[in-house]
Amino acid sequence: MSRHERASAMQGPAAELAHRLAREAEAVCRHYLSNGRREGRYWLVGDVDNNPGRSLYVRLRGADDAHGGAGKWTDAATGDHGDLLDLIAARKRLHTLRDTLDEARQFLSLPRPEPSITGRREPPAPTGSPEAARRLFAMAKPIAGTIAQTYLRQRGITDLRDCGALRFHPRCWYRGDEDDPRDRARDAWPALIAAVTDLDGAITGAHRTWLASSGEDKAPVSSPRRAMGHLLGNAVRFGGATDLLVAGEGIETMLSLRQIAPDLPMAAALSANHLAALRLPPTLRRLYIARDQDPAGERAHETLASRAADLGIDVAPLEPAHDDFNDDLRRLGCGALAARVRSQLVPEDAACFCA
Structure with a gap:
């Protein structure tokens, strides 16, 4: 941070x-x-x-x-x-x-701050608020050498350049629900933390992926992925977008595309509904929409494409061979995925970003 x-x-x-x-x-x-x-x-x-x-x-x-x-x-x-x-x-x-x-x-040889006269600590941020999300991200650490990096490698994601939006928390609180029997759920699990930001780069929310202690899979809880804060219109961003952007739903989907085009700016909106409502930079001239192969993904693509076209932005879909691009990365490998994506990019973009 x-x-x-x-x-x-x-x-x-x-x-x-x-x-x-x-x-x-x-x-x-x-x-x-x-x-x-x-x-x-x-x-x-x-x-x-x-x-x-x-x-x-x-x-x-x-x-x-x-x-x-x-x-x-x-x-x-x-x-x-x-x-x-x-x-x-x-x-x-x-x-x-x-x-x-x-x-x-x-x-710095500075004294620790004296406790306040009243003995009161900073008031807790409201649960699920943008302030709570900012505090969580501030408490997390870079992911290099952590369980979060192990987890992403298991998903075929090894190139994490310019991924400052991602951090790791060793013990992130997980509140179970009725599908998490008390004898199966732990109070806290390691977690991959992603910052959700607006177009100005301000943190408005956070996304948590709770992980198994080995890092080889997600934690064995009913809802291993949850988001908090103000999400609508915002996204987890990789690289600064000006005239060109690839937008999609999932973090791992966008990180998979970054394995073959690490310099292409990307945004993960976290869900189909949020992808449809994604706010676009005013300088954008071309938008690639990375679709998930399901009805919700199709509807999100149609809605976002229509909005972008109304703003005079060129729109092109990126379609995976399987369910999503992380599925493609793991099943096809980097080389085949690169060839498939390159064929769907405008030639000048393919030459620049998928050389």
Whole structure:
């Protein structure tokens, strides 16, 4: 999560500590990534585990509020990125924002905040609200090396570059229902957390996929996928869309397409109804709609295609051979999927994004 997103989500201590760390970016790197070295304006190291190499780079100078400001880091091998609070959390294996802030204060030699006179904590966010979604995403961590990454690999999804919308929570609360007998359901499971954002990038909701402890499948509960917050019109986004976008229903569907076209901007609306209501960037000139092969998917395609055409946007369907594109990826393999999708793209897009 970027410093800007964290400030929007949490306000106060997290944003202030992120700014302080950015001003001491080189000192942070020398402490937590001691096997790296400085080259110009960057600190280079192998990964967040401090292995030697050059894959991960941290910017040491720049405006605090700039997209490429001091403290911003990216791992070119995994696509993980964030600010120095994210880096500290990943390096120290910290699973809560509170522990991360405590570690940052210790590094900066700052005292822990005194408890308020009344002893009251920040009031809880309303259940299922956008604020609850923002807090959940802030508490999660990058997915590299986690059960969430294991789960996606089981689904054939290995390339996770530019997937900052995805995070991992080791113990995400699951509330069972009448289909989850108490002796079968646990209070919390590991979960893949996806940020739902509007066209301006503000987090409006979150999607949770609860996972088995091995990461080899979803958790054995009746509803392993649930969303919260304001979803209508919004989506889980991969890449910044301006004139071109691929839109579909499921996260794994869109991640499957990204295995063959990682630079093509995509949006997962999370359901057929939400796909039909997806808000489109005003600069969009071409929209590809990745259809699911069922009646709901057909209706969503027709509705969204009609809306886009009314806005003067060129529309083209992307049709899987089986139920959806993740099914195609696992059954056909990357090569055959790439050939199938390439044949459905406008030639100039196929040449640019599926070379």
